[in-house]
Amino acid sequence: xxGVSQSPRYKVAKxxxxxxxxxxxxxxxxxxxxxxxxxxxxxxxxTYFQNEAQLDKSGLPSDRFFxxxxxxxxxxxxxxxxxxEDSAVYLCASSRRPAGQGTDTQYFGPGTRLTVL
Amino acid sequence: xxxxxxxxxxQHVQEGEDFTTYCNSxxxxxxxxxxxxxxxxxxxFLIQLVKSGEVKKQKxxxxxxxxxxxxxxxxxxxxxxxxxxxxxxxxxxxxxKYIFGTGTRLKVLA
Numbered sequence: 001x002x003g004v005s006q007s008p009r010y011k012v013a014k015x016x017x018x019x020x021x022x023x024x025x026x027x028x029x030x031x032x033x034x035x036x037x038x039x040x041x042x043x044x045x046x047t048y049f050q051n052e053a054q055l056d057k058s059g060l061p062s063d064r065f066f067x068x069x070x071x072x073x074x075x076x077x078x079x080x081x082x083x084x085e086d087s088a089v090y091l092c093a094s095s096r097r098p099a100g101q102g103t104d105t106q107y108f109g110p111g112t113r114l115t116v117l
Numbered sequence: 118x119x120x121x122x123x124x125x126x127x128q129h130v131q132e133g134e135d136f137t138t139y140c141n142s143x144x145x146x147x148x149x150x151x152x153x154x155x156x157x158x159x160x161x162f163l164i165q166l167v168k169s170g171e172v173k174k175q176k177x178x179x180x181x182x183x184x185x186x187x188x189x190x191x192x193x194x195x196x197x198x199x200x201x202x203x204x205x206x207x208x209x210x211x212x213x214k215y216i217f218g219t220g221t222r223l224k225v226l227a
Contacts, residue, residue, distance in 0.1 A: 033215070042205050042217035043160065056213045091159060099213040104150070106215070108159040 002026075004109035006092050012115045013082045021077045021112045025094030032075050033106060034067055035091040043091055049075060050098050061086075082116045089113050119144045121208055123218035131226050136193045138221035140206035147211040149182055149189045154220075155202040163191075196225045 035043035045059040051072035069075040093106040152160035166182035
């Protein structure tokens with residue numbers, strides 16, 4: 001595809017339910033980032049993948065959050081036992097090169113808006 | 118931990134007026150990026166600055182990176198209605214972790 005795609009675009013979950021959010025990065029992009037964006041705030045870093053390796057997961061809020069990128073392309077962010085404070089837009093971004101090597105242009109997907117009731 | 122603040126939080130300007138947003142980091146940055154996010158949209162990359170004191174221009178937009186690499190600014194000359202959106206800076210201290218600023222929401226009145 002021409003850009004980063006994410007699915008679903010909208011997700012409503014009941015508190016305690018598990019959710020899985022998918023990110024399809026631009027083909028061939030090495031770097032993949034997940035961010036959480038609360039209403040009226042800037043994106044907050046969650047985790048970073050370089051190919052299939054998760055090099056930084058320091059931004060994940062709790063052990064209920066888990067991300068994977070098993071084949072170095074598609075990534076999934078899973079949230080277990082969702083809580084109301086998890087409600088936010090989850091953004092995925094990909095970049096052609098490994099982070100820190102030249103211009104790290106991050107191409108963002110449209111995001112998944114998660115609402116936990 | 119590292120914090121990145123932006124001012125102002127909101128700015129309303131008349132079309133044709135200039136606009137500036139300022140970004141300040143609590144730590145020295147290895148590079149800083151600027152993004153624009155339209156209402157309901159996702160962040161779109163504008164530029165990356167790497168060198169101390171660097172100035173880059175894109176048409177009506179001028180970006181600066183401070184000498185100490187702890188602050189940056191974005192200046193828009195003669196704003197247009199298409200400039201509406203929230204402008205974010207994002208900096209890293211050399212890790213994979215980009216810290217986004219709080220954003221400046223720009224409204225342009227025709």
